[in-house]
Amino acid sequence: xxEVTQTPKHLVMGMTNKKSLKxxxxxxxxxxxxxxxxxxxxxELMFVYSYEKLSINxxxxxxxxxxxxxxxxxxxxxxxxxxxxxxLYLCASSRQGQSTDTQYFGPGTRLTVL
Amino acid sequence: AQSVTQLDSHVSVSEGTPVLLRCNxxxxxxxxxxxxxxxxxxxxxxxxxxxxxxxxxxxxxGFEAEFKKSETSFHLTKPSAHMSDAAEYFCVVRFSSGTYxxxxxxxxxxxxxA
Numbered sequence: 415x416x417e418v419t420q421t422p423k424h425l426v427m428g429m430t431n432k433k434s435l436k437x438x439x440x441x442x443x444x445x446x447x448x449x450x451x452x453x454x455x456x457x458e459l460m461f462v463y464s465y466e467k468l469s470i471n472x473x474x475x476x477x478x479x480x481x482x483x484x485x486x487x488x489x490x491x492x493x494x495x496x497x498x499x500x501x502l503y504l505c506a507s508s509r510q511g512q513s514t515d516t517q518y519f520g521p522g523t524r525l526t527v528l
Numbered sequence: 529a530q531s532v533t534q535l536d537s538h539v540s541v542s543e544g545t546p547v548l549l550r551c552n553x554x555x556x557x558x559x560x561x562x563x564x565x566x567x568x569x570x571x572x573x574x575x576x577x578x579x580x581x582x583x584x585x586x587x588x589x590g591f592e593a594e595f596k597k598s599e600t601s602f603h604l605t606k607p608s609a610h611m612s613d614a615a616e617y618f619c620v621v622r623f624s625s626g627t628y629x630x631x632x633x634x635x636x637x638x639x640x641x642a
Contacts, residue, residue: 418571456618456632457572470629504571516562517630519572 417441418520420505426526429495435523437488437505446488447517448480449504457504463488464510495527530555532621534633542641547591547606549636551619554600561602562620562630563593572618578602589613614640 418439427433437446445464449457462470463482477499479491488505502522508515535550553559560579564572576587583595593604602619619633 420571454635456635459629462629502569506572516574516577518574519564521571522569524569 418505418507418518420503420520420523422523423521424524424526426528427492427495428528429497431495432491432493434492435490435503435505435525437490437507437520438486439507439518440486441507441518442485442509443507443518444485444510445508445515446482447506447508448488448490449506449519451502451504451522453501461490492525495525497527500525500527530557530621530623530631532619532631532633534617534619534636536636537634538637538639540639540641541609543611544608547604547609547613547638549604549617549619549638551602551604551633552600553602553619553621555621555623557623560622561593561595562622563587563591563602563604564618564620566616566618566635568615575604575617609638609640611640611642614638 421436447462448460450460451457459472460474461480466482466485477494481489502524504522505520506517508517532553541547562577563575565575566572575591576585576593578585578595586592591604591606593602595602617636617638621631
């Protein structure tokens, strides 16, 4: 089973709202990732968690706050977003974050900020 | 500098004809190479990967790719295109320098004509 699940599939929020994106995997992977993908562009890495610790933050604005409550779950908390934050947010996981590890992607959450 | 280049942003083929999507990389390190496919409004699905074993890699749905170190290339091919192959394809490189990061190409949109 190589499934990464993400909820919700779609999210519409106002600029003053607080919402969260959720990602889950049950493959025993110890590295998890958040990506942002704008239309017709490749995904851009936002955060990497390795063994439930934040190991990479790609200078993402503080209105995005990641959380890894356990080895299977990854959340992305959203607050005071801007319309330009509208995008497809992809979660991925890999076994340990080694250079040859394969990342498995979820279906994404389509976020619209009004 | 480490980089990956997808030479064609759009490729159109007729159904039943061969597919060639080109990818070149630049690196001082030994790379791991991946091809992912993304159908509209979906996540990324792994097609195949090269991690320093056999240079000809077979993937899902009849796709294959050949790693050519002398040409720093990892082109994706399929003998006969199907309508369901129409999607965005990303070549991804990961270098053995200890980083977790994937480096994505800019993508190639494959159109399959009936």
